Amino acid sequence: MDVLLIHKNKAYLPEVPAYKEYFNKNSPFNFHDINDIGERDLHDFKVLWTFMGIDKLRRLNQNQIIIHEYNSLSVGKYAPLKDFLKKHLNIQPNLRIFLNHQVREKYNFSESTPYLYRDMGVHESFFVAEKAKKEYDFTYVGVISKERKTYNLLNYFKYKLKKQTILLIGQPPDDIYQEFKQCSNIIFTGRIAYRHVSSLASKAIYGINYIPDSYPFNLQTSTKLIEYFAMGLKVVTTDYQWVQCFEKKNNIKIFKINENLDNFNMHSINNFDHQQVDVTNYRWEKIIEESGIIQYLNRVVCQD
Numbered sequence: 001m002d003v004l005l006i007h008k009n010k011a012y013l014p015e016v017p018a019y020k021e022y023f024n025k026n027s028p029f030n031f032h033d034i035n036d037i038g039e040r041d042l043h044d045f046k047v048l049w050t051f052m053g054i055d056k057l058r059r060l061n062q063n064q065i066i067i068h069e070y071n072s073l074s075v076g077k078y079a080p081l082k083d084f085l086k087k088h089l090n091i092q093p094n095l096r097i098f099l100n101h102q103v104r105e106k107y108n109f110s111e112s113t114p115y116l117y118r119d120m121g122v123h124e125s126f127f128v129a130e131k132a133k134k135e136y137d138f139t140y141v142g143v144i145s146k147e148r149k150t151y152n153l154l155n156y157f158k159y160k161l162k163k164q165t166i167l168l169i170g171q172p173p174d175d176i177y178q179e180f181k182q183c184s185n186i187i188f189t190g191r192i193a194y195r196h197v198s199s200l201a202s203k204a205i206y207g208i209n210y211i212p213d214s215y216p217f218n219l220q221t222s223t224k225l226i227e228y229f230a231m232g233l234k235v236v237t238t239d240y241q242w243v244q245c246f247e248k249k250n251n252i253k254i255f256k257i258n259e260n261l262d263n264f265n266m267h268s269i270n271n272f273d274h275q276q277v278d279v280t281n282y283r284w285e286k287i288i289e290e291s292g293i294i295q296y297l298n299r300v301v302c303q304d
Contacts, residue, residue, distance in 0.1 A: 001029045001301055003047040009035060012142055012170065013051060014223065015071065017194050018121060018284040029297060046301060052090065065301055066093040069118075070103055073216035075147045095296060102219040116296065120221040121287035122279060125195060126230035129202035136187070137164040139204035139233070141197060141224045144172040148217065149259070153210045154180050156261045161185070164266065167204055169197055202231045206269065209237035212259060218242060226282050234274040236264075250277045 003023070005016050020031045032045070042048065049067040068090065096115040098104040104115060144150045154176065157166050162185060171191035180186045189200060201207070207228030211217045218240035225246070228235045237243050239256040247254060255272045257264045280286075288294070 001047070001297075002045045003029050003031045003049055003297075004034060004037065004042065004045040005031060005049050005051070006034045007051040013071070014123065014194050015069075015118075015121070015284075016051075018123060018288070022285060022288050027294065027297070029301075047297075065095075066091065067095045067097065068093040069097040070107060071097075071099050071118075071120075072220055073103055073106055075145075075216065094300065097291070097293070099220060103216075106216070106219075114296070116292045118291040118293065119287055120223040120226065120282070121284035122223075122226050122230045122282045123194065123198070123284055125198040126202075126227050127280070127283070129198040129231045132199070132202035132231075134203060134205050135165075136167040136204040138166040138206045138208050138236070139169065139201045139228075140166060140208045140210065141169045141201050141227060144168060144170045144176060146173070146176075147212075148210070149212050150210065151176055151179070152259070152261065153208070154183075154186055156264060157186055158183050160261075161264070161266070166208070167200065169201055198227070198231060201227070202233070205234060207231070207233040207235050209235060209243070210257075211238050211240060211243075213238060213240035222246075226279050229277045229279045230282070232276065234269075236269060252277055 005019060007013055007016065016033055020033060023029045023031045029047075043061060045064070047065045047067060049069065051069050051071060092111060092113055094114070096104075096109070096113055097118050098107075098115060100117055100119060104117075140150070140153070150172075154166075154168075157164065158180060165185045165187065167187045167189065169189045169192065172188055177188060181188065192200070207224065209222050209225040209228070211222060219242065222237075222242060225235060225237060225243070234255075236255050236257055238259055243254065243256075252275045253273075255269055255274065
């Protein structure tokens with residue numbers, strides 16, 4: 001049974017290689033990334049599984065299964081309009097997968113399409129990267145953008161934390177790269193393969209989870225924060241709803257910096273009692289198995 005994972009190759013989607021690795025090893029399904037199929041006809045695939053924007057695809061035959069995955073909410077100036085269009089212009093799929101119940105509630109689909117929740121997970125490579133030699137003070141993994149106010153963070157390293165290094169793993173917009181590329185303490189890797197992220201990020205002492213306390217970021221799982229803990233890094237984060245829930249769930253306190261960074265100094269960070277968290281429950285294998293996706297595919301696809 002062939003399943004095609006469809007995305008625009010713009011967002012950081014660790015779930016794509018995670019799905020491929022898990023299902024191709026543990027199931028009768030063959031998962032394919034749309035980037036790897038060449039000229040192969042979409043009619044060949046039993047399941048078309050789209051990470052949602054505006055989906056222009058329609059069923060190519062009556063037997064195809066359509067899955068829509070909503071792993072985040074839209075961002076930017078026209079975010080509410082984008083989410084409105086996603087809700088009203090996309091076809092009704094056989095199944096919807098949501099990051100969490102907050103994302104599902106924001107879309108508020110009216111029809112009774114079956115749905116599942118699938119949280120973010122961590123690849124096994126992050127759990128074996130703890131003993132890397134430290135070469136950087138901080139690392140930041142993931143999306144680098146104006147919406148996430150990454151510019152503010154880098155500006156602070158440029159003028160206030162000149163003696164500390166920060167490794168940024170992710171593709172920076174050109175304006176941000178041009179602004180900070182000459183700073184010797186700010187190192188950009190550019191976009192790299194997911195399988196290589198842990199080997200680089202683990203070389204830092206601290207992992208920074210700099211997320212603005214604003215919609216929709218404050219509702220969404222911070223993959224980077226969980227990955228930092230998996231690597232045994234000390235974690236520094238801004239304060240927002242999801243982080244507070246994570247702290248409460250795991251009975252810990254994480255060092256929090258204000259969004260304006262006025263309390264971001266090495267004396268306070270070094271003297272904080274940084275606690276570690278067991279995040280083995282966030283392994284992709286466990287996340288996928290607990291989501292109900294396997295049961296759905298076995299029930300609906302295999303019996304079709």
